Amino acid sequence: MSKTTKTIVRTLNLSKIYRRGKVNIQALNNVNLQVSSGEIVGIMGPSGSGKTTLLNLIGGLDRPTSGKVFVDGVDITTLGESELADYRLRKVGFVFQFYNLIPTLTALENVEVPLALAGVSKNERRERALSLLRMVGLEARADHKPDELSGGEQQRVAIARALANNPSIVLADEPTGDLDSKSATALMNLIKELNRKNGQTFIIVTHDPIVTQACTTIYTMRDGRIESA
Amino acid sequence: MFTWSLAIRNLRRRKLRTALTASGIVVGISMMLILLSLVSGMETQVRSMVRALGGADITVSNSTSFRDRAGGFFGFLPSPSTLDASIVNVLSGIPGVYALSPQYSFSGSINGRRVTIYGIEPASYEIVTGGLNIIEGRFLTENSAGEIVIGKALMEFLDLTLGQTVSLSSGQIGAERTFKVIGVFETGMVFQEYAAYIALADAQEITGESGRITHVLIKCEDPSIVSEVSSLISSAVPGVRVATPTIMVQQATNMLNTLTMFFATIGLVALFAGSFGVVNTMMMAVTERTREIGVLKAIGAKSHDIMKLFLTEALLIGLIGGGVGVLAGSILAHVFPMLVPGMFATGISPFGMRNPFSRPGTTNPMLGGTTTQTFRLVLPAITPMNVAICFSLGALVGILAGLYPAWRASRMKPVEALRHV
Numbered sequence: 001m002s003k004t005t006k007t008i009v010r011t012l013n014l015s016k017i018y019r020r021g022k023v024n025i026q027a028l029n030n031v032n033l034q035v036s037s038g039e040i041v042g043i044m045g046p047s048g049s050g051k052t053t054l055l056n057l058i059g060g061l062d063r064p065t066s067g068k069v070f071v072d073g074v075d076i077t078t079l080g081e082s083e084l085a086d087y088r089l090r091k092v093g094f095v096f097q098f099y100n101l102i103p104t105l106t107a108l109e110n111v112e113v114p115l116a117l118a119g120v121s122k123n124e125r126r127e128r129a130l131s132l133l134r135m136v137g138l139e140a141r142a143d144h145k146p147d148e149l150s151g152g153e154q155q156r157v158a159i160a161r162a163l164a165n166n167p168s169i170v171l172a173d174e175p176t177g178d179l180d181s182k183s184a185t186a187l188m189n190l191i192k193e194l195n196r197k198n199g200q201t202f203i204i205v206t207h208d209p210i211v212t213q214a215c216t217t218i219y220t221m222r223d224g225r226i227e228s229a
Numbered sequence: 230m231f232t233w234s235l236a237i238r239n240l241r242r243r244k245l246r247t248a249l250t251a252s253g254i255v256v257g258i259s260m261m262l263i264l265l266s267l268v269s270g271m272e273t274q275v276r277s278m279v280r281a282l283g284g285a286d287i288t289v290s291n292s293t294s295f296r297d298r299a300g301g302f303f304g305f306l307p308s309p310s311t312l313d314a315s316i317v318n319v320l321s322g323i324p325g326v327y328a329l330s331p332q333y334s335f336s337g338s339i340n341g342r343r344v345t346i347y348g349i350e351p352a353s354y355e356i357v358t359g360g361l362n363i364i365e366g367r368f369l370t371e372n373s374a375g376e377i378v379i380g381k382a383l384m385e386f387l388d389l390t391l392g393q394t395v396s397l398s399s400g401q402i403g404a405e406r407t408f409k410v411i412g413v414f415e416t417g418m419v420f421q422e423y424a425a426y427i428a429l430a431d432a433q434e435i436t437g438e439s440g441r442i443t444h445v446l447i448k449c450e451d452p453s454i455v456s457e458v459s460s461l462i463s464s465a466v467p468g469v470r471v472a473t474p475t476i477m478v479q480q481a482t483n484m485l486n487t488l489t490m491f492f493a494t495i496g497l498v499a500l501f502a503g504s505f506g507v508v509n510t511m512m513m514a515v516t517e518r519t520r521e522i523g524v525l526k527a528i529g530a531k532s533h534d535i536m537k538l539f540l541t542e543a544l545l546i547g548l549i550g551g552g553v554g555v556l557a558g559s560i561l562a563h564v565f566p567m568l569v570p571g572m573f574a575t576g577i578s579p580f581g582m583r584n585p586f587s588r589p590g591t592t593n594p595m596l597g598g599t600t601t602q603t604f605r606l607v608l609p610a611i612t613p614m615n616v617a618i619c620f621s622l623g624a625l626v627g628i629l630a631g632l633y634p635a636w637r638a639s640r641m642k643p644v645e646a647l648r649h650v
């Protein structure tokens with residue numbers, strides 16, 4: 001398998017300072033990270049080291065105090081609110097530790113949400129959502145609500161949702177953090193398969209060896225800096 | 230997006246809270262519907278009053294209400310007391326009187342159907358009242374002996390056509406006379422159309438009361454002096470009842486306005502309070518679903534998508550409140566008048582239409598003096614328009630009350646919303 005060397009994500013002196021009362025917390029301190037297209041990047045590091053903050057900045061969920069984030073050559077820190085929302089809708093997919101499915105919607109409908117937001121017609125999105133659920137092995141659970149699914153199943157639905165608009169980057173924040181090892185292994189096998197088939201880039205924050213085994217590159221963060229490659 | 234299904238499901242998930250919040254709107258909306266319906270109902274009646282009373286500013290009749298002249302016959306309906314026709318000369322001398330028209334109205338039967346017959350002088354009648362709305366043929370003239378103008382509804386009821394002859398009797402003596410139908414009038418109020426107009430002389434002849442009249446209709450020189458003229462008449466001419474329909478209509482209108490203000494105030498206060506309930510509930514919903522908002526934003530929802538989501542929910546509460554409010558209001562609008570009968574006690578004409586302003590014992594000149602008087606209530610008119618207005622008002626309150634919470638939801642920062650537990 002030939003690995004592409006095209007850079008998809010690059011951060012430039014990325015810093016984020018949170019102000020908590022009179023105290024400033026430097027969550028990120030001049031982070032320079034480069035991710036090539038098709039990589040599965042693992043980000044490790046102790047709690048509070050800035051992993052989530054980094055992921056949020058790459059995903060356009062938050063704005064840095066200073067520095068830039070280039071995605072496919074575009075500095076997303078200069079985008080307006082609406083453009084940033086579009087970036088999140090089409091370019092990246094998010095997977096959270098606690099799945100964060102919408103509790104009132106079925107598995108199928110949860111997967112349909114990003115498609116609906118993107119303006120895909122009802123029939124088309126139903127079909128696409130079903131094929132995504134088939135891909136994560138949950139076609140039979142399409143009409144179940146999140147509270148009728150196991151944690152592993154919910155996380156697979158979340159993956160399907162993240163992939164709905166065929167993003168080039170999937171950002172996952174401790175996706176196996178709440179899963180048993182069997183579900184975690186299944187999830188990572190799925191991610192590897194998706195990566196191989198679709199060439200999607202994954203950036204995964206994790207402590208889990210099951211995850212790190214699947215990663216092509218691993219970074220460790222400490223005190224808002226990337227320590228080792 | 231899944232705006233509607235999400236809104237419906239979220240409201241269903243909190244049925245009790247949704248019901249309580251919507252009931253806040255229900256109170257205001259039902260008040261509003263009662264208000265609008267009562268106003269509509271009374272407006273119809275005031276309008277019919279105005280029509281029924283014609284343009285006469287003042288009507289003068291004998292102060293003795295009824296006089297039973299039926300004699301030995303089996304309890305015929307009482308006939309109105311009469312006045313000597315010479316009273317017209319006396320009244321015309323009163324300052325401020327512009328025109329007068331004598332009238333003899335009685336309960337007669339046309340082809341066996343008992344209706345109110347008005348004997349009038351066509352020329353002065355037209356001057357004083359502005360005349361009838363003739364839809365076919367023509368009105369009476371100075372030479373209209375043996376001619377009759379009949380209401381549209383009565384024409385249809387008796388299956389008559391223009392030019393036919395009808396037989397008319399006063400019911401007192403039993404003598405019948407034939408009249409030729411020369412005109413048809415329409416008022417829009419069916420009960421008013423169960424009536425007929427003939428020449429005054431014919432009326433006096435049929436009833437055997439030549440030289441007598443039941444009413445004098447008066448037009449004043451100016452509408453503003455009606456009450457002065459009427460008190461002048463009362464003091465100058467003994468033994469007469471002086472009624473001022475236009476003033477009565479004015480009073481009715483005033484009462485209507487007071488009532489409108491009363492309900493509008495209550496309704497608005499209730500709606501205002503109800504809208505605070507919606508604001509409160511929606512703020513709660515926004516707080517509860519902060520994380521969901523964060524997730525939606527993270528996966529690409531724009532601010533206006535979030536705004537739409539919560540506005541739809543508030544709108545739904547408003548629609549539920551509006552719908553139930555319309556239902557509750559419709560029921561209450563019928564119950565309410567019974568709670569305050571004094572306000573709505575009215576006379577009823579023989580045809581089931583209520584006249585809110587005639588007290589029992591009063592003879593209304595245009596309805597004839599022989600109507601059976603009973604107490605009835607104003608019927609609120611729940612028109613489709615009123616229902617539409619109230620329903621939309623519910624929706625509007627929902628949307629307005631949802632604006633602030635929805636705006637709060639829409640401008641949440643995704644990261645902060647996601648950190649919310």
Ligand SMILES: Nc1ncnc2c1ncn2[C@@H]1O[C@H](COP(=O)(O)OP(=O)(O)O)[C@@H](O)[C@H]1O
Pocket residue numbers: 018019020025026027045046047048049050051052053054
């Ligand atoms: N919204 C915030 N406000 C204030 N401090 C924050 C906020 N988010 C994160 N931090 C702080 O920034 C630091 C890095 O946090 P985070 O990126 O969540 O670390 P990690 O994901 O590695 O545990 C921590 O000290 C955390 O307390």
Ligand SMILES: [Mg+2]
Pocket residue numbers: 051052053173
């Ligand atoms: Mg974290």
